[in-house]
Amino acid sequence: MKKKVTLKQIARELDVSVSTVSRALADSKEIGEDTRRRIQAYAKFLNYKPNNIALSLKNKKTKTIGVLIPEIVHHFFSTIIRGIEIVANQRGYNVIVGLSNESFSKEVLNMEMLANGSIDGFVLSISKETLLQQDYHHFNETINQGIPIVMFDRVVNEVECDKVIVDDFSGSVKAVKKLIANGCKHIGLITTMDYVSVGRLRTQGYLRALEESQMYAEPNLILKLDDMGALEDNLDILETEIEQFFKKNPEIDSIFAVNELYAVTAMKVAKKLGYDIPCDIQVIGFTDGVLSKHASPSLTIVSQHGQKIGEKAADLLIDRLELNDDETESNHNEKPKKQTFETVVIETEIIERESTK
Amino acid sequence: MKKKVTLKQIARELDVSVSTVSRALADSKEIGEDTRRRIQAYAKFLNYKPNNIALSLKNKKTKTIGVLIPEIVHHFFSTIIRGIEIVANQRGYNVIVGLSNESFSKEVLNMEMLANGSIDGFVLSISKETLLQQDYHHFNETINQGIPIVMFDRVVNEVECDKVIVDDFSGSVKAVKKLIANGCKHIGLITTMDYVSVGRLRTQGYLRALEESQMYAEPNLILKLDDMGALEDNLDILETEIEQFFKKNPEIDSIFAVNELYAVTAMKVAKKLGYDIPCDIQVIGFTDGVLSKHASPSLTIVSQHGQKIGEKAADLLIDRLELNDDETESNHNEKPKKQTFETVVIETEIIERESTK
DNA sequence: AATTTTAACGGAAACGTTTGCGCTCAATTA
DNA sequence: TAATTGAGCGCAAACGTTTCCGTTAAAATT
Numbered sequence: 001m002k003k004k005v006t007l008k009q010i011a012r013e014l015d016v017s018v019s020t021v022s023r024a025l026a027d028s029k030e031i032g033e034d035t036r037r038r039i040q041a042y043a044k045f046l047n048y049k050p051n052n053i054a055l056s057l058k059n060k061k062t063k064t065i066g067v068l069i070p071e072i073v074h075h076f077f078s079t080i081i082r083g084i085e086i087v088a089n090q091r092g093y094n095v096i097v098g099l100s101n102e103s104f105s106k107e108v109l110n111m112e113m114l115a116n117g118s119i120d121g122f123v124l125s126i127s128k129e130t131l132l133q134q135d136y137h138h139f140n141e142t143i144n145q146g147i148p149i150v151m152f153d154r155v156v157n158e159v160e161c162d163k164v165i166v167d168d169f170s171g172s173v174k175a176v177k178k179l180i181a182n183g184c185k186h187i188g189l190i191t192t193m194d195y196v197s198v199g200r201l202r203t204q205g206y207l208r209a210l211e212e213s214q215m216y217a218e219p220n221l222i223l224k225l226d227d228m229g230a231l232e233d234n235l236d237i238l239e240t241e242i243e244q245f246f247k248k249n250p251e252i253d254s255i256f257a258v259n260e261l262y263a264v265t266a267m268k269v270a271k272k273l274g275y276d277i278p279c280d281i282q283v284i285g286f287t288d289g290v291l292s293k294h295a296s297p298s299l300t301i302v303s304q305h306g307q308k309i310g311e312k313a314a315d316l317l318i319d320r321l322e323l324n325d326d327e328t329e330s331n332h333n334e335k336p337k338k339q340t341f342e343t344v345v346i347e348t349e350i351i352e353r354e355s356t357k
Numbered sequence: 358m359k360k361k362v363t364l365k366q367i368a369r370e371l372d373v374s375v376s377t378v379s380r381a382l383a384d385s386k387e388i389g390e391d392t393r394r395r396i397q398a399y400a401k402f403l404n405y406k407p408n409n410i411a412l413s414l415k416n417k418k419t420k421t422i423g424v425l426i427p428e429i430v431h432h433f434f435s436t437i438i439r440g441i442e443i444v445a446n447q448r449g450y451n452v453i454v455g456l457s458n459e460s461f462s463k464e465v466l467n468m469e470m471l472a473n474g475s476i477d478g479f480v481l482s483i484s485k486e487t488l489l490q491q492d493y494h495h496f497n498e499t500i501n502q503g504i505p506i507v508m509f510d511r512v513v514n515e516v517e518c519d520k521v522i523v524d525d526f527s528g529s530v531k532a533v534k535k536l537i538a539n540g541c542k543h544i545g546l547i548t549t550m551d552y553v554s555v556g557r558l559r560t561q562g563y564l565r566a567l568e569e570s571q572m573y574a575e576p577n578l579i580l581k582l583d584d585m586g587a588l589e590d591n592l593d594i595l596e597t598e599i600e601q602f603f604k605k606n607p608e609i610d611s612i613f614a615v616n617e618l619y620a621v622t623a624m625k626v627a628k629k630l631g632y633d634i635p636c637d638i639q640v641i642g643f644t645d646g647v648l649s650k651h652a653s654p655s656l657t658i659v660s661q662h663g664q665k666i667g668e669k670a671a672d673l674l675i676d677r678l679e680l681n682d683d684e685t686e687s688n689h690n691e692k693p694k695k696q697t698f699e700t701v702v703i704e705t706e707i708i709e710r711e712s713t714k
Numbered sequence: 715a716a717t718t719t720t721a722a723c724g725g726a727a728a729c730g731t732t733t734g735c736g737c738t739c740a741a742t743t744a
Numbered sequence: 745t746a747a748t749t750g751a752g753c754g755c756a757a758a759c760g761t762t763t764c765c766g767t768t769a770a771a772a773t774t
Contacts, residue, residue, distance in 0.1 A: 001503050006730060017754045022732060032752055053413045053474040054730035057759050062410065064453070072442070078435045085429070085456050094470065096421070096453040099442050113451065117410040146358050264651050271653070294621050294648050296628070363760060374724045379762060389722055411760035414729045718773065743748065
């Protein structure tokens with residue numbers, strides 16, 4: 001077992017000092033032509049690679065970004081990680097992931113773990129429990145320690161930082177208006193409880209679209225579901241809820257669902273009840289999932305472009321990290337740099353498939 | 358912006374030495390009752406947390422495990438990451454992920470990046486390109502540097518390390534025998550090219566099941582597809598291939614598919630051709646995906662228990678890491694500890710749904 | 715009273731880097 | 745010939761810890 005080779009080792013065996021080796025490998029002009037070559041050759045021979053940890057300690061930066069998400073077994077979030085990973089790697093950063101599992105305490109714990117030197121900045125999406133409790137102190141404390149945060153998708157006004165969101169509102173407006181344009185008169189909405197901002201925004205988009213089309217928003221046609229707990233596990237509950245919904249409102253001619261699961265389940269129930277899709281009932285879901293493409297009929301969706309979200313979030317974070325570098329290096333004048341934060345909106349796109357006319 | 362508080366800072370402000378602070382916080386008996394209390398109180402007040410990077414440098418261990426997977430937007434892999442993350446966190450480790458994107462060079466690059474001090478060990482699944490090229494030097498070099506590796510799912514005999522695999526072979530045998538028991542006489546197999554070991558094993562399982570049931574394996578009934586490239590993107594190609602397959606072999610009464618996409622696509626095509634599932638054609642897929650549950654009819658599968666795979670892999674890795682600790686600390690006798698590696702097989706389970714009788 | 719023990723703490727090395735500064739020796743300049 | 749320059753290299757500090765080894769003074773032993 002060959003142990004990792006260090007500068008000290010090379011220095012000893014070549015009978016020079018550690019600093020000479022360091023400089024030689026950095027191609028410093030201060031080192032003589034021949035010794036430089038000698039050292040470089042020997043280092044290459046030993047396959048020397050500098051120790052990242054030592055560099056991190058010295059440079060006070062780890063070149064690592066922490067990603068904190070509520071759940072990873074979820075197409076949307078894994079797509080985002082992919083986006084983050086791509087630009088991070090390309091810009092010389094590593095990605096370390098933490099899962100909050102929608103729990104406040106795990107979110108706090110994970111942040112504290114990673115904030116103690118392991119990472120340079122965070123990209124995160126807030127857990128449901130945190131949103132419910134509305135306790136955001138850990139975010140602000142982290143930012144106060146000089147560790148920048150970029151939030152995506154589930155964001156919150158109480159924390160000042162860069163954000164990347166989806167145009168939930170106007171995406172929903174577009175979707176519902178498409179249903180209206182397709183001749184739908186009684187558009188059902190299947191949505192979640194209000195505490196997650198995205199659900200609320202999508203609901204508002206639904207209402208706005210109706211309003212702008214001089215249509216009356218019937219309270220009956222709105223089904224609010226509590227998605228706390230394991231959604232995937234009690235599918236049958238979901239199905240019966242939706243079935244009740246259809247039976248109570250036979251006039252329904254279309255469904256707008258705020259996530260993929262609701263949409264495909266609605267289709268399944270509708271088919272079971274004898275409706276034809278899209279003739280009797282048209283369906284649009286808000287999602288970035290894999291179910292929609294393979295459902296039968298395939299589902300028309302408002303696509304969220306998860307990868308783009310991840311890429312943009314990583315870019316924002318790294319931009320800020322490297323901007324901070326420049327500041328601390330060059331202008332030490334205490335001119336309080338106006339801390340201006342950006343909120344980038346990633347456009348949604350309607351992908352038409354078989355569930356709409 | 359409050360900068361991170363260090364031992365040195367506390368020491369200065371309390372007019373003691375750094376070592377005293379360090380010991381006081383470690384509850385060392387060497388420090389007097391009162392100073393100990395004083396220091397602990399002040400540290401708690403300042404919310405002192407030790408710097409992970411400094412600790413890593415000192416202890417020569419990072420308490421971080423590197424996970425290298427071919428792709429993250431994939432239910433199977435994200436489930437595994439979840440499993441890894443759960444036990445890692447619980448045992449005090451962090452998880453840093455790298456994506457090879459099925460590319461050999463990205464796999465090598467990622468390993469080199471992380472191997473330079475960033476992580477204590479790897480959990481990985483080999484990229485397709487690497488399997489094709491059969492170049493495994495980076496794995497062996499990493500192991501030689503003293504960094505343990507645990508491979509999962511896509512493993513290879515050429516590398517000696519702990520492994521976690523699925524019983525692909527016997528899982529397939531079980532599945533095909535179930536079809537046979539259900540009265541199927543002409544079982545079609547939809548599989549991949551042979552270079553990924555799991556595909557080959559599942560194919561062999563299919564053959565064995567037929568053999569053991571004294572049934573003849575018809576070459577026509579085996580469809581081998583090349584899944585290089587973006588599977589999801591050319592769904593239509595996949596569909597036409599499968600459609601041809603059905604048309605050429607009208608006697609087919611069931612399908613065993615080695616992955617979820619093949620299985621659900623086969624169902625879709627079958628339905629389009631007028632077959633009834635499961636009456637005319639029964640389908641079983643080998644998978645750990647989300648499509649199967651929501652397909653209509655829902656798909657009977659051989660489940661792989663991805664999370665368990667991840668958990669077991671992480672446990673194996675951490676076990677070995679902490680075993681190495683004990684060795685180097687206590688018995689320095691050069692008795693060459695017999696390096697014995699384990700290959701754990703995670704049992705599959707057939708989950709019966711609507712696509713079989 | 716002289717010695718040993720012990721409690722309580724500080725100094726410094728170490729982990730692997732980078733880098734400012736100083737040193738030496740030769741070459742150039744005055 | 746004496747002084748200045750510069751090339752080429754080493755020393756040591758620094759990053760934040762932990763820990764071995766002192767050191768000091770008081771307490772306990774003889």
